[in-house]
Amino acid sequence: MNIVLSYQPQHLPPPYAYAAVLEITISDEIEAQFSLEYLGRSEIPEDELRAEGFSYDDRMNWEGTLHQNWKDDIVSFSRTQLKKQPDETYLHISVDGKDDGFPQDINAIDMLFQELMQAVLETAKVESPLVLKLQDESKSFEIAWHFSNRTIKIDHRISNKWNNGRKLLKQAYQLDYDHMKYHKKAKPHTVNPGGDQWFLVEDHTTFNSLISSINTL
Numbered sequence: 001m002n003i004v005l006s007y008q009p010q011h012l013p014p015p016y017a018y019a020a021v022l023e024i025t026i027s028d029e030i031e032a033q034f035s036l037e038y039l040g041r042s043e044i045p046e047d048e049l050r051a052e053g054f055s056y057d058d059r060m061n062w063e064g065t066l067h068q069n070w071k072d073d074i075v076s077f078s079r080t081q082l083k084k085q086p087d088e089t090y091l092h093i094s095v096d097g098k099d100d101g102f103p104q105d106i107n108a109i110d111m112l113f114q115e116l117m118q119a120v121l122e123t124a125k126v127e128s129p130l131v132l133k134l135q136d137e138s139k140s141f142e143i144a145w146h147f148s149n150r151t152i153k154i155d156h157r158i159s160n161k162w163n164n165g166r167k168l169l170k171q172a173y174q175l176d177y178d179h180m181k182y183h184k185k186a187k188p189h190t191v192n193p194g195g196d197q198w199f200l201v202e203d204h205t206t207f208n209s210l211i212s213s214i215n216t217l
Contacts (some may be wrong), residue, residue: 001026001096003077007113008090013171014040015054024074029065034120036060062124069118069160073112080109092128109165115147122148129153133170133192138184145169152217157181159217168213175201189197 003026008019017039021100039061040164041049066074077093086092089110090195103109111117121127130145144153145165150164151158154177159165172193183190189207190198201207 001075001078003074003096004092004094004114005077005113006090006092006094007117008039010088014038014044015049016077021045022113022116024066025192026071026074030068030074032062032064032066032120034060034117034124036117039191041047060124060126062120064117064120064123066119066123067149068117073150074116076112077109081105118161120148122146132168132169132193133186133190133198134190134214135186135190135192136199136207137188137212137215141211143168143214143217154217164213164216168210168217171205171210171213175199 003024004134004165005022005024007022009017011102012018015038018036020034020036021041025035028079030069038054041054041056046056078095078099080093080103082093082099083104084101086102087106089106091109091113092100092102093107093109118127129147132143132145134141134143136194143157143165146153150162151160153159154161164208171189175191175193177193177199182197182199182202184198186192186198187200190200191201191207191210194199201210
């Protein structure tokens with residue numbers, strides 16, 4: 001089976017705008033070719049671009065093998081109901097060079113493509129696993145999403161309950177961090193989504209819901 005996924009989110013301005021293509025061939029292994037190109041950066045003066053940590057030459061081409069744990073999700077693209085016109089987010093699917101179009105349910109497929117892109121970036125050693133830390137009154141938690149092999153590490157335990165991990169990830173990143181109080185060190189009812197800031201979740205129901213989701217992993 002050969003699947004080609006072409007992706008371009010429309011809401012991102014330069015220097016973040018990008019287009020990506022992921023071609024996957026499933027046989028005994030999951031062979032992948034991935035390309036990533038940033039768009040519109042030529043419109044930004046070079047000194048401004050470099051001051052933000054970017055350049056005109058940021059692009060990526062990679063070939064390799066993805067973990068077998070992704071096989072079922074990848075095959076699910078071949079069962080996606082397609083339409084002829086794209087949504088705001090451009091995600092084109094081609095299966096074996098025959099069936100092609102745009103997913104009717106863009107949200108679920110969009111999320112899956114981004115997970116696969118993260119799997120590529122981790123496998124290529126471009127990015128590290130995504131880590132979330134929480135602190136309640138008496139216990140700390142550290143959860144790492146290893147997209148490279150589709151597993152979750154909770155402290156020192158490994159879980160394959162990826163769908164439950166998706167729920168926790170969605171809960172954590174729906175928090176409005178821009179308007180939350182934060183500390184430099186862990187305090188009760190705080191969340192660290194990366195970096196050195198621990199954000200206070202003042203609504204106890206929301207925080208307890210995060211802890212409940214952790215307990216399902």
